[in-house]
Amino acid sequence: xxxxxxxxxxxxxxxxxxxxxxxxxxxxxxxxxxxxxxxxxxxxxxxxxxxxxxxxxxxxxxxxxxxxxxxxxxxxxxxxxxxxxxxxxxxxxxxxxxxxxxxxxxxxxxxxxxxxxxxxxxxxxxxxxxxxxxxxxxxxxxxxxxxxxxxxxxxxxxxxxxxxxxxxxxxxxxxxxxxxxxxxxxxxxxxxxxxxxxxxxxxxxxxxxxxxxxxxxxxxxxxxxxxxxxxxxxxxxxxxxxxxxxxxxxxxxxxxxxxxxxxxxxxxxxxxxxxxxxxxxxxxxxxxxxxxxxxxxxxxxxxxxxxxxxxxxxxxxxxxxxxxxxxxxxxxxxxxxx
Amino acid sequence: xxxxxxxxxxxxxxxxxxxxxxxxxxxxxxxxxxxxxxxxxxxxxxxxxxxxxxxxxxxxxxxxxxxxxxxxxxxxxxxxxxxxxxxxxxxxxxxxxxxxxxxxxxxxxxxxxxxxxxxxxxxxxxxxxxxxxxxxxxxxxxxxxxxxxxxxxxxxxxxxxxxxxxxxxxxxxxxxxxxxxxxxxxxxxxxxxxxxxxxxxxxxxxxxxxxxxxxxx
Numbered sequence: 001x002x003x004x005x006x007x008x009x010x011x012x013x014x015x016x017x018x019x020x021x022x023x024x025x026x027x028x029x030x031x032x033x034x035x036x037x038x039x040x041x042x043x044x045x046x047x048x049x050x051x052x053x054x055x056x057x058x059x060x061x062x063x064x065x066x067x068x069x070x071x072x073x074x075x076x077x078x079x080x081x082x083x084x085x086x087x088x089x090x091x092x093x094x095x096x097x098x099x100x101x102x103x104x105x106x107x108x109x110x111x112x113x114x115x116x117x118x119x120x121x122x123x124x125x126x127x128x129x130x131x132x133x134x135x136x137x138x139x140x141x142x143x144x145x146x147x148x149x150x151x152x153x154x155x156x157x158x159x160x161x162x163x164x165x166x167x168x169x170x171x172x173x174x175x176x177x178x179x180x181x182x183x184x185x186x187x188x189x190x191x192x193x194x195x196x197x198x199x200x201x202x203x204x205x206x207x208x209x210x211x212x213x214x215x216x217x218x219x220x221x222x223x224x225x226x227x228x229x230x231x232x233x234x235x236x237x238x239x240x241x242x243x244x245x246x247x248x249x250x251x252x253x254x255x256x257x258x259x260x261x262x263x264x265x266x267x268x269x270x271x272x273x274x275x276x277x278x279x280x281x282x283x284x285x286x287x288x289x290x291x292x293x294x295x296x297x298x299x300x301x302x303x304x305x306x307x308x309x310x311x312x313x314x315x316x317x318x319x320x321x322x323x324x325x326x327x328x329x330x331x332x333x334x335x336x337x338x
Numbered sequence: 339x340x341x342x343x344x345x346x347x348x349x350x351x352x353x354x355x356x357x358x359x360x361x362x363x364x365x366x367x368x369x370x371x372x373x374x375x376x377x378x379x380x381x382x383x384x385x386x387x388x389x390x391x392x393x394x395x396x397x398x399x400x401x402x403x404x405x406x407x408x409x410x411x412x413x414x415x416x417x418x419x420x421x422x423x424x425x426x427x428x429x430x431x432x433x434x435x436x437x438x439x440x441x442x443x444x445x446x447x448x449x450x451x452x453x454x455x456x457x458x459x460x461x462x463x464x465x466x467x468x469x470x471x472x473x474x475x476x477x478x479x480x481x482x483x484x485x486x487x488x489x490x491x492x493x494x495x496x497x498x499x500x501x502x503x504x505x506x507x508x509x510x511x512x513x514x515x516x517x518x519x520x521x522x523x524x525x526x527x528x529x530x531x532x533x534x535x536x537x538x539x540x541x542x543x544x545x546x547x548x549x550x551x552x553x554x555x
Binding site: 035038039113114115116118119122123125126127134135136139162163164167168241242243244 | 441442443444445446447451452453457459460461462491494534535536
């Protein structure tokens with residue numbers, strides 16, 4: 001019996017060592033959650049979606065496109081803007097989300113109000129503070145243009161744009177926005193080395209942050225209250241607006257941290273412009289409330305050097321192949337056809 | 339032989355009818371509901387109706403098909419008839435509104451097209467029932483009352499699925515008598531419901547009383 005216990009002890013210690021040491025433990029990507037059976041992948045849909053993503057025709061006064069707030073070089077988000085703005089300089093209430101690895105997302109927007117990627121684009125197109133346009137008018141505008149008639153015909157077999165086909169095309173482009181070639185990914189695959197600081201940062205990250213920012217997507221897809229005090233100018237209760245449940249007050253979607261070096265400012269309202277401020281929040285300024293994430297109930301303790309190490313690790317999540325992939329950029333060719 | 343014949347007749351009966359032809363009629367105290375006409379409710383509110391629209395659908399099994407949902411619009415008589423498949427037991431099972439899968443699936447064709455004004459983009463759900471009009475009882479801008487009843491997340495989902503049992507005739511008439519729809523509604527107190535929640539659930543329960551299957555013929 002005693003020897004059994006000793007064997008168990010050795011086994012469990014070695015397992016812990018394997019996970020908490022500087023060894024790489026292999027991380028497999030989960031299956032995509034997007035259901036391609038309804039909207040099968042095709043290059044012509046992707047190219048049409050890309051054109052629509054970059055075309056301000058989606059907005060009421062033809063001034064704002066998706067890319068106005070989702071810029072490729074900054075991880076498809078609106079860098080340096082705490083709250084994003086739409087037509088006529090109208091200011092929204094939240095920081096634009098970074099767009100990447102959406103094929104794995106289970107809900108969309110900071111409050112998860114949109115349950116399917118194909119339905120997401122309706123929100124920015126019709127929102128008063130964003131594009132403020134009517135879906136029917138968008139279709140009318142698109143159907144007048146030969147280049148779109150041709151593109152819809154190629155993509156869906158019908159010249160006439162429909163709401164569903166418009167949304168399916170944009171989804172197809174967004175589904176292509178996959179970021180999986182950062183230094184971190186290469187490190188996991190054994191193609192790159194971490195320096196001591198990055199390695200230490202990874203370890204600290206796994207011990208303190210990874211239960212919500214779960215690898216390899218760096219999000220649990222869940223909604224959490226991360227202890228931010230309510231901004232009295234916004235009074236944004238997040239998920240509660242969607243579910244009408246008190247238990248969801250101040251919960252927001254856990255965002256991915258991939259390409260985080262470039263996606264500032266941070267948090268749903270963009271209140272922090274530096275990663276250091278984010279980490280200081282988690283160690284020093286958590287506001288306790290009944291809906292606070294259970295993971296934050298026990299204080300996170302990090303020294304100044306440890307914070308620097310975590311930031312060094314977070315910088316390894318930058319994926320230049322993603323940020324500068326010409327396939328995701330402005331489709332000059334499409335717009336120069338006429 | 340006689341037994342075989344019995345089964346043949348039974349089988350013939352079972353498979354003879356797979357669909358029901360629904361017809362929706364809009365009434366007020368039994369008379370056809372008219373536009374630009376003032377009506378007085380049981381609670382004493384004067385009302386003039388402008389918009390009455392609602393979804394009726396077949397509960398989806400695993401996937402959504404655009405044909406299985408239908409938007410009935412008072413102002414469009416061509417929408418007042420809908421052919422609906424019966425289930426395998428020859429029962430007529432329909433939902434007033436749309437079960438949750440309709441709100442989360444990618445299918446957005448036909449009456450499920452979000453551009454038809456029955457969709458909330460910010461929380462991605464269809465409005466199940468929309469009733470709008472004017473009433474001096476409504477202390478709102480231009481005395482408008484607006485009920486946009488929706489919500490698909492528990493515990494505030496407002497869809498109501500009803501099994502009407504086996505149907506032996508194909509023509510089924512459903513009357514929507516606004517007298518009954520408003521029987522329990524106090525327009526002075528509740529005249530604008532535009533978001534899902536407790537209030538919407540309560541209002542849907544009151545209003546759905548006015549939707550009555552008259553019978554098959």
